[in-house]
Amino acid sequence: MKLISAHALLTSALKVIKRFPFEILFTLVGCIAATINVELNNINYTGQSWCWRFITGANLGVLLSLSVTLFSESKQLPLRQKWLLRLVALFAVILLMAWLNPYEHRSDTIRFFLLSFAMHLLVAFAAFTQTDTIQGFWQFNKTIFLRILTSVLYSGVLFIGLAAAIAAVNFLFGVDFRSDTYLILWVWITGLFNTLFFLAGVPDQFSQLSHDNSYPKGLKIFTQYVLIPLATVYVLILLAYETKILLQWQLPKGSVSSLIIGYAIFGILSILLVYPIRQQDENKWIKTYAKSFYFLLLPLLVLFFVAIGVRVFKYGITEYRYLLIVLAFWLLAMSIYFLWSRKQNIKLIPISLCLLALLAVYGPQSAVGVSSYSQRRILENIFRQNQAYKNGVLLPVNSNKMSRKDGSRAVGVIEYLIKHDDLDALQTYFKQDLNKVSVTLAQQKSRWRTGLKVTRSELQENKTEWVKKQLHLQRFDSWGYDDTTLYVNTNTFYSLRSSNKAFIHISGYDYLLDASHTVTDTGAKANTYNVNRNKVMEKTLSNSRYLLKIDTQQVVFDAQQWLTTITGHMDSLERYRSTANKNSNTYILPAEKMTITRMVGKHKVTFKIKLLNYDVKDKSSQKQISYVDASYLIKW
Secondary structure (H helix, E strand, C coil): CCCCHHHHHHHHHHHHHHHHHHHHHHHHHHHHHHHHHHHHCCCHHHHHHHHHHHHHHHHHHHHHHHHHHHHHHCCCCCHHHHHHHHHHHHHHHHHHHHCCCCCCHHHHHHHHHHHHHHHHHHHHHCCCCCCCCCCHHHHHHHHHHHEEEEHHHHHHHHHHHHHHHHHHHHHHHHHCCHHHHHHHHHHHHHHHHHHHHHCCCCCCCCHHHHCCCCHHHHHHHHHHHHHHHHHHHHHHHHHHHHHHHHHCCCCCCCCCHHHHHHHHHHHHHHHHHCHHHCHHHHHHHHHHHHHHHHHHHHHHHHHHHHHHHHHHHCCCCHHHHHHHHHHHHHHHHHHHHHHHHCCCCCCHHHHHHHHHHHCCCCCCCCCCHHHHHHHHHHHHHHHCCCCCCCCEEEEECCCCCHHHHHHHHHHHHHHHHHHHHHCCCCCCCHHCHHHHHHHHHHEEEEECCCEECCCCCHHHHHHHHHHHCCCCCCCCCCCCCCCCCEECCCCCEEEECCCCCCCCCCCCCEEEECCCCCCCCCCCCEEEEEEEEEEHHHHHHCCEEEEEEEEEEEEEEEEHHEEEEEEECCHHHHHHCCCCCCCCCCCEEEEHHHEEEECCEEEEEHHHHHHHHHHCCCCCCCEEEEEEEEEEEEEE
């Protein structure tokens, strides 16, 4: 086998740089910015913010420049026009870098991913804007798809090999290469090497691709025996679930939308991969499969719309739900088109998705615009119902009269808006200049890091607390808040603490043993100890029951039963309420009240609770323990 010479590698690299100069330039900018970001991590937040602007700008720049190059080559444009288009792309990327700030605003992160998705799709069809180029379009994207897989394989092997070499140098020579060295290595391999390797395999003879009827046999086998069976499994599960909810007449679970999307992805991808051979006599099954796929997708889309609608009417629209709604309508349109159209133009798939993604980036119809409008309407309605909304301004509420559900929901929406679009999203509801408020809060010192400014997460938390204080919502928290579903758990949180949590009085006992108190790990492994020729075993049985066994004798301490007893008369507990924060539900109890004593054979054991947190479900008295910190005191 003939080895590739260094001269051939250099010649190939120069050829790639000559064909894709702006793509390589953007790649270098992105790699340098990512390297600086690694070094500035948790040191300079302003610097990190600009690094992320350059990283996102470089990503968009590579994709947009590649689209311009492919379009120019397919049209055989003169060199002057080609460079003019490249400069326009460069100017557009600079504007995007100045506009998008994903490090500070989550809404800009969403905009970036939508733009990146749209530009990936643009690369797919930029060289095939003419009619009657479907065969060339398919061959081009097949080549690109296989090249991506090869690039990932080569980059992965190269990174693992070099990382192992660095680790070996560390071990053998005592050189102190730290974890950020591996991260920087990953940046340059996946950034520069991977991009160069991928671009070297991008086709350039577009007219010849339209006459290329070759088809890799492995692709058909992969589609026929992997993708199609997977899509079939998905559709059988979903149709069975749809039958179940019709028989039981119940609303579908929200997670069913993910399964439907999975079925759609596997199905559409399998149809696209075997598209060129659908007309061959031995492959007539492909047309039958395609028709059945889109036909079976229709009832699933009804389920999709119902699942999304339930969450939208209950919790409003978020960016995530907005994208699901758009995707549902797109799948419906594609199903109708491919079921009744004779043309079957597969270029319509990336073109339509690209346009929808671009429409979702900015404007009142965008994902951020619609979700922000929806959540602000919810916030307004909560304050209207509590007589705290006048002339478009939010007024301080009477927190004692506002229900726990309304208060927690309002705080959840406020957190959502601040996380996604900063205080700007709430400016219309306040007479103060919230930009000045943001500047003031940003100048505060960190509560956790001496002498340093607040971190990004601390700043968001401070902004939320500032808004809560202005609106008298301090006693409410959005426990269970999730900004992808905007579900707010309206349970009331309580905390019972021992008055001497730090010091435990052990007089009269021989041993102290910490209890396993990870309440969510109901299958926790038992801990076994040997003491004075006796075997002691302790284990968490459930979120409130703890087993202690000494030799053959055992006892179970039930924290839930203790909680029911101690909170049987909440009025008597009020005198123990913490004075540090009168709005919190924290109670400091005498140490003797937070004990359970049992005999284990001849041994006296006291289960001493230092801290116990629990929730009370809204509109019920059911108490659910969430955390326990306790110790065993054992008298031998």
